[in-house]
Amino acid sequence: MAESLAWRIKVSLQWTGWLQYIPNMFLVVLLSFLGFLFRTLGFPHLATIFDVLDAIAFFVLCFDLITVKFNCRPTEAIPARKDWDAFDLMRQRRSCRSFQWRDLTPEHRNELMECVQANLLPQKMLGSKPIRLEYIREPLTVWPVVGCHEFLVAIAPKEYDRLAVLDVGRSLQKVVLHATRMGLATCWIGPGADQSSVQQKLGPRFNEEKDHIICVCAIGYPSWYMPTTIKWTVNMFSATRNPLSKLFFRDSRFETPLSTEAPPFSRYGRCYEACQWAPSSFNAQPVRVVGHAEGQRFDFYGANSSRYYTPVAVGIWLANWETGCEALKIKGHFKIMDSEKLDVPALTNDGPVYDMSWICSP
Known part of the structure; x- marks a missing residue:
């Protein structure tokens, strides 16, 4: 099916780097029109308010174009190393x-x-x-x-x-x-x-x-x-993640949340949080984990059947989980479990897909 004209315009603006400025441009035009409209209707005070807002929006647009799009900005410092745990x-x-x-x-x-x-x-x-x-x-x-x-x-x-x-x-x-x-x-x-x-x-x-x-x-x-x-989009979406109760479970039907703060699973501390805040495409968090054997085994699943973005997200969780366990000096290794040892949920057209298990070493 042929792509629509609107879609082709959107892609063109996206790849040329202009798309992120379109909402600001639209806001400037809208505020200018509202100022004109209220002035024409005989509401000069409302028109003045929209004129002021329009001036602010126009300034922000110009500032973004000059400093970001056309790179006219002062040199910024190189950040220092981060000595964090x-x-x-x-x-x-x-x-x-x-x-x-x-x-x-x-x-x-x-x-x-x-x-x-x-x-x-x-x-x-x-x-x-x-x-x-x-x-x-x-x-x-x-x-x-x-x-x-x-x-x-x-x-x-x-x-x-x-x-x-x-x-x-x-x-x-x-x-x-x-x-x-x-x-x-x-x-x-x-x-x-x-x-x-x-x-x-x-x-x-x-x-x-x-x-x-x-x-x-x-x-x-x-x-x-x-x-x-x-900046608005990042502030709106980057600070949100699913709660642990929707990511870690005791059963492979993903029905009973894992008690991450109670023994024996509490020994993993912030490892759960490390996975919770791991990056994923569109912050979709398409990973689920099942804890078994009194904290000795964790099974990692892709929550859907995506062939690329979901397994990449699972891999990121594996890295964060491994990094967290190393920081806590909890030894373990990754292993693909035999199917007969897994209580794998019935697959649907969209997953879930078992990927990997982390086994705690004696």
Whole structure:
């Protein structure tokens, strides 16, 4: 079916970086019209109020265009390293929507790439299929992130392998956490990246017959200057997460919430919170966990049958859970349980899908 004209316009504005300014422009026009209307109807005091609001909206629009779209703004400082504990690091990390135009320093870039290589070692993978995190230092066509020109592109084999997608989420999240400790800003980008733009910038590093781009992660220094529309959206949605009672359960029917604050499950402390605040596409939180055997085993499920975004989210949860357990000095390992040992719920067309279990070591 042919795409509508409105959709084509929306996509064009999105990829050219103008879409985030359209609501401000619309507000300026609307307030100007209301001022004119009330003045025409003989309500000068109301007209004056709308004129003042229109002037404020116009100023905000101009400020956004000058400082963000056209990058006329003062140089901002490089953030300091964050000496936080593991749980504060995972809890405070946020997706950055606006980046400084400066490059990463050579020291930061080298440390970042060392972390990438360390987390891609074969012995650290859950699956057997190789994945890659390719570095790009060029602007990509992404939305709604602005200002970023350094990225990690997560690539898995084109032949679908769910474990490889889990490895992407788990490995890249560990890199993201290390980058956060370094003081760098990051943003996971899935549907907001133009695939053709990414493939073009990868060049010979991407083989269309063998490779599949899973997602992109923007990396850089955060900027205070951000389009107002994005700032409102971030403030509205980034501070909300499902309660633990809707994420952790005692049964694989996901009916009985796990008593995370009562023994024996309470020993995992803030590990639950670390998963609760993990990033996911549109903050959908498509992961569920079932606790078994008096806190000795946790089964991780994708809440729906999505082939890419949900297993990436599960992989991110695995990384945060593992990081939390290491901080608490609780030893364990990941394992795929045999089906006869699992009380797997009846599958529907949209999941859930069992992915992985974490087993506490004796």
